[in-house]
Amino acid sequence: MSGQGLVSKPATSFVSGADKLIRRRLFLSRVFAWTCRLATYSLLAVLVVLLFAIIYTSIGRLAPNFVTSTNSTNPAKAGMLAGLWGSFWLILFTAIFSVPIGVGSAVYLEEIAKDNFLVRVIKVNLANLAGVPAIVYGILGYTVFRTSAAAVSVFFDGKHLISVLGLFKVRLAKLPIYEDNVLVGALTLTLVILPTVIAASQEALRSVPSSIRVASLALGATRWQTIWRQVIPAALPGISTGVILSTSRAIGEAAPLIMLGALTYSSMCPGGVDSPVKLLTKPTQVLHAPLDQFTAMPIEIFDWSRQPNARFSEVAASGIVVLLVVLLSINSVAMVVRHYASRRLRW
Amino acid sequence: MSPAKSPSWATQRVFRRHEKLIQGALFLCAALSVLTTAAIILVLLGNAVYAPGAKKAFFEQVSVWEFLTGTHWKPVDGPAGRFGMIPLLSGTIMVAVIACLVSLPAGLGAAIYMSEYAAPREREILKPILEVLAGIPSVVYGFFALKFITPYILKPALGLFGIDLGTFNVLSAGIVVGIMVTPLIASLSEDVIRSVPRSLREAAYALGSTRFDVSARVVVPAALSGILAAFLLAFSRAIGETMAVVIAGGQQPIATLNPLRGAQTMTSFMVHASTGDSAADSISRMSIYAIGIALFVITLTINLISGWILRRYREVYQ
């Protein structure tokens, strides 16, 4: 045995501060805690400074006419109307594409798929797609979607004839289809956000207790009836929250759209629809909007940020304020859904 | 597998024919992701490595060796063009390293604070703040770096030491990219730190540990591989980060490790080149695909390593 003198050592005092070394260790412990707290709260500080700096910079330009006028080379007149409408159409179609595909994938992976090789490949692949930089999807969109749009547009120049069953020929209508149109942008954004939408929907489906499924099956419902009438309604609040949050990320994405060749300077709203009223009164313009060129809020902010004229900083900051307000409103909708759903449904 | 799945379903055969159709459609949705990956790879390879038809792929005109080791990047058509990716790589690595120098201490500190110190109520407030930071678009951070961090923080601070800072510089871009990926490190690290069993913490306390001893000598070392995975994921995210770097980092493709000057990254080159007006099959345009492959391979490799580490980590504690 080592000579530790374990037995006959005089009683130690447990009173704090009795031991100098312990005092030092406790001091170190407090310093560590404060360092971690500082790291955490400095993130809050960054957020506050960022918002303050942007709002402060925007004061010179932010006025109601900023959202009612389109872009201009004059910083005092430049507004965000085209970007707002561009983003509106983009998000509308991104949601139309990504929600069914995303929720469908999640339902398949969570509720239907057996654990076979193919399903494992899909799951691993999804995890990896989520880590692919958005700009790479931009290359894909440029090469596949934009090229396809260009190929299709050739047929709609107003001169093209197609033969129907070799009997007679039909002249295709003249349709102004642009190769860098809203649908091309929306399809690209869909690919960007799809992995996140799927993951969020899977998460929501997973939180539905299996007792619901078992009970429904026990009552003689088929598998699909169970999914459609029991599981999906139960998971709906979670799915909506997740889908809204992941779709809203697409609003801030600029890089893949720029890769597509989206307009960086545009004073044109897609289809010429520049007011909500026209959504109802101008159906042909509305139908044209998805095939028209576009710009988007983050692209306009990017363009204003790089202008050498310092007055454009104010314009860019104003644009950021509008973008953040839009994001904030969408996220609050998601929060409200989450809040009410968590009150209504308790497992 | 998910706990929500009922095992009896695997053998159940009671469903109607149209349900088979629906099932097939849902399968196609899920399989679309595989198609996407295949399309990305085909598109990149089909333009960079081997192009069918008359068009010549990038690597049919520039040797892989020159691309990987060349120190001059001058993507113009004709004999003046130089296609060595080292300048873009050095810019990218600089941004990512600076981003990690910012985000690792901040993210890890926040993760330790939220998992080991913060009261539940405080956590409920801090978590959304991190989500907000993560949800702010990249262009906003770029603007913040260019118009605020560079002129009002870095320039005066470095000016005290007589150091000159460019209007466009890698430092400010790296810092904001760091802020952007901090929530990622924080939330992933918090998850792995929380998954360290409570029994280990109790054992450490029972041996006369202070909270610092418990965190720094037991919990963080036990979670280290998970934290490493989070760090790698953030590094890969920083490499792929685009708009903030485009706006604040400048567009000079110079092989340098000086973060006080502007430099071009792989992503900012891609944005820059696609806003240009070169012809679709010109070599300057094709170089986007070559850089795209490099970016895809680098980020995918890092993500795969990170995922592998994370899976091994989870096996230890579950």
Added chain:
Amino acid sequence: MPSLAAGNVPPSVAGVDRNLDVSTHPPSIEAKRLNFFYAEHQVLFDVSLMVPERSVTALIGPSGCGKSTFLRTLNRMNDLIEGSRCLGEILVEGQNIMDAAVDVVLLRKHIGMVFQKSTPFPKSIFDNVAYGPRVAGEKNRSVLADLVESCLRKAALWEEVKDRLTTSAMSLSGGQQQRLCIARTLATNPKIILMDEPASALDPASTDRIENLIGELCANYTIVIVTHNMQQASRVSHQTAFFYKGKLVESGPTMKIFTHPSEKQTEDYITGRFG
């Protein structure tokens, strides 16, 4: 008075005198009218118990009777549980450790604890044992090496691991891990060791080794052990305390509790009529 045949009580491990007269032994721990609450829920009611120095005290009772909670108040581990409250006095070597001025770091260094589930840190065997001294500021490698060896010897683990001190502690078997945790506890130089069902997850051979180890350690340490296994309590302890529904029903020399318990509840429990 109920009476059980002394022949039913298994033989004790070497080093344990089950007829020890507690009253003549100097006290190491004295709990006085201890009441413990998890939020509004009271789990200990007026528990008073004297633990004699250099002896083994076994705490027995059915699940949820409060014996583990009592054990964890002795080194203030329950401080880690939010919303818990403890009233009363616990004197350790004459000092009230419930006092606000008491430093739990010092206290826990003095009172070691071994848990039901072995909890080796994911570090090497050496680093596990050296953990306590290291956090206490010991840096000298040769001092640490000596200490690690002596503690592993005391925990009867040295011969099995001396050639692989740098391998991960996770590679040890369950029984070895538990002895490693005992060695790790000894390395902080405690006087008192608390054991919370230390053998409940182990196979019979490993349990046997742990029990013999307890018999050896009680020559130098005060040991309080919580156990579900009454055979084990009767084999390893000098004194036994029976807890039921948060109250201390009865305590006394182990031989007496197992042969002539004063309370009907105790008798029912140790003869297996409930619990």
